[in-house]
Amino acid sequence: MSSDVDSMQPVAESERRRRTRERLMDAAFEVFAEEGVHSASVEAICERAGFSRGAFYSNFESKEELFFALSDREVDSTLLKASELARDVLPATPTDGADVVAEVVRTMIAFVGGEANWHRIVAEYRLLAMRDGAIAPRYVDFSRRLNDRVVELLQTVTLGAGLRFVGDLQLISRTLLALFSAITEDQLLAGVAGAPDVAAEDSLAFDAIVAYVHLVTEPDED
Structure with missing residues (x-):
């Protein structure tokens, strides 16, 4: 006992x-x-x-160690939430790729708009890395991990949309991350300035992301 x-x-x-x-x-x-x-x-x-x-x-051991652990945790939890949202809007079987892409992009824009604190954490990490050479390698690893998770998400989406990517998927992922980051920054700044929200369907960012995805994908005939 x-x-x-x-x-x-x-x-x-x-x-x-x-x-x-x-x-x-x-x-x-x-x-x-x-x-x-x-x-x-x-x-x-x-x-x-x-x-x-x-x-x-x-x-x-320190505030910085906590920050690194927090950043790693949030990569997993944030991308898990994004993946679940994307799967929710994917059809049971591959269908019209254009409609699926538009719906997923619309969903992701709404999602990142609600993750303001996560975006602030990532921006903070990047600034720390640019100012401190000792932190830079950790940020590079963090960024690579984030990009890898986004690649997994993109593969899930294209499979559900009956599409496949053409070109370097890592580069495509980084480009899409940059576009979504720009959207989040605009939304944050608009909120700070008190500007009215702009519907995702009417935004130039929405059109740009959808156009880019169509540019780097093709129907999966397999």
């Missing part, structure tokens, strides 16, 4: 530690997006999470 209790204790402690890390990252996600990494304090993150500094430093 005693051995069973002893064996369960590390499991309970591991789960408690995982929950603590998740709450700290959830709090940091908000604080970093609001204040930036340099301006955000460990105290502010702990206060938002409801933990002490001791709990923070028993899980992360």
Whole structure:
């Protein structure tokens, strides 16, 4: 009986530690997006999470380590949500590629528009990497991982649309990421400036992305 209790204790402690890390990252996600990494304090993150500094430093060596762990987590969760949304609008069997592409692009524009804090985190990471050569390699790995996940998403979409990409899929993915990032930046700046929202169907960005996808795809005859 005693051995069973002893064996369960590390499991309970591991789960408690995982929950603590998740709450700290959830709090940091908000604080970093609001204040930036340099301006955000460990105290502010702990206060938002409801933990002490001791709990923070028993899980992360520094604010920067927390930021890196958070960024890695958000790549997975954000792209998972995007993939689920894309699958929801894909037909059960491949159909008219043009209609499917338009619907997926429309859905993705709406999705990225609701992920303002994620975009701020990515932009913050990029700025840190450009200013600090020690961070740059980590950002390159992060960016490559993000791009790989987008490639997986694109392959899912083209399969459902009865299309296939022509050309370098990594380059196509980076181009689409840049286009969607530009849209998110415009939406963020419009919100800050108090400008009215623009419907995705009427935006030049929507037309540009749809046109680009048609340019780099062809019907999959296999």
